[in-house]
Amino acid sequence: MVSISNAEAVDVGDRILAAAASCVRDFGVERVTLAEIARRAGVSRPTVYRRWPDTRTILASLLTERVTGAWRSVPARSPGREGIVERIVAVATRLRRDELLLTVLRSAPELAMVYIADRLGTSQQILIDLVAEELRKAQDANTVRPGDPRQLAAMVLLITQSVIQSGQIVEPILTADALSVELTHALNGYLHP
Template sequence: MASLRHNESEQREPADAYLDAARACLLDVGWRRTTLTEVARRAGVSRMTIYRTWADMPTLLGDLMTREWTAVVAGTADSPDSPDSPDTTDLVGRMVAVVRALRVNELFVRILEVDPELVLPYLLARRGRSQELVLGIAEAAIRAGQQAGEVRAGNPTAIARALVLAAHGFVLSAHTMVDDRVTEAELDAELALVLTRVLAP
């Protein structure tokens, strides 16, 4: 997959401290009770400093979620143990790893618990920046796999989007299917099987 690594200077900009403060607010009190004023207070800066970067909370939230989900993808799909290769088993393993990581991410869990409506636009109305990132990585990997004969023929854009759509349910709703008859690990194994069969030549 395409690398997501950046150098230190790119990773930590001044705005990251403000996003860290916003993240802490969301974890503590949720979206509805978080204001730009409170973010500024937690970051130790003036309100105008925050307002110069984000005009409102939805804009800040978009940047926060993009940073968070990008970090999740970078920490799984682009780990040192994940070589750039078109191997289908590797691609499936990375996708399942991303699903697992998102499912336990503390900010993601908190949003679903307290403010689930925040994710609805990205499921019902439009794609977000982090979804576009995942789609781009998946499409590039699928193209490479097709060239190596590891992935079936077909429109790589459509295949990537179908895989992401399938993964949505395993991120958002897997807990509704876990009980004394089915474990989360068994569901993840089924997801891996679905992805493998979709990609198989």
């Protein structure tokens, strides 16, 4: 049973993340302040500080929730490689349309580059773990090629992340639907036994 204080804590945390998302959409990443997040969430700054030490940490949590939430929102429809690929392509499509993610990519490219070129973020680590587990099961069913599932998942992340980040530059050549078709071919080809 959840106590009232725990329920309030979850609610406050969600309100803070929602407030941060609205700030990013309204101002871009660089102009988001902790004071404005607190004001929009209807809480004091110390309440925010008890949960996150600074604005960057709030934004990292927000992006992690957004990316992992996209994965959770797309159920696996079928087992094996084809089901995994279908789910990954659906998640990529959602993230390519996500207003918050697009705002971060456009308004704070230097922040985005940290997670594109320098280090894995929390959401990337979580996705690698989730996809690796699904790939392991598909390997057992002989629908995914042999290999270390985490290594395969990391490569799948790189391929898919590239489509999410850069798909718009090829829109004159590959419409959103065509891009999904080609991503499906690329992932199926890479993972096929």
